[in-house]
Amino acid sequence: MRELGVISNESGLGDTFNEIDEFSDKCKYKDCTHTVEAGCAVLKAVSRGEISEERYNNYIKIYKESLYNELSYVEKRQRDKKWGKFFHSTMKDVKKIKGR
Numbered sequence: 001m002r003e004l005g006v007i008s009n010e011s012g013l014g015d016t017f018n019e020i021d022e023f024s025d026k027c028k029y030k031d032c033t034h035t036v037e038a039g040c041a042v043l044k045a046v047s048r049g050e051i052s053e054e055r056y057n058n059y060i061k062i063y064k065e066s067l068y069n070e071l072s073y074v075e076k077r078q079r080d081k082k083w084g085k086f087f088h089s090t091m092k093d094v095k096k097i098k099g100r
């Protein structure tokens with residue numbers, strides 16, 4: 001039992017929630033969030049008791065966290081892109097001025 005904590009700390013989402021991952025393969029939608037989707041195999045398994053509610057709640061918690069991190073990563077990238085554009089156009093103007 002002592003090693004259980006180590007395992008869940010070290011392994012990723014897929015390793016820790018093997019049984020949920022198995023069900024998620026059967027979901028109707030590939031990008032299923034396993035929260036509200038009608039054709040969600042994970043939700044069905046939870047309602048049937050094949051996945052314990054506690055495990056499911058943990059999974060959703062980690063899933064949402066990883067989703068949030070990904071979102072902020074995308075937002076960051078978009079901001080970088082905007083900055084890149086701004087920098088690029090500014091450099092163009094500088095060149096124009098210098099060319100005169």
Ligand SMILES: [Zn+2]
Nearest residue numbers: 027032034040
């Ligand atoms: Zn699902």
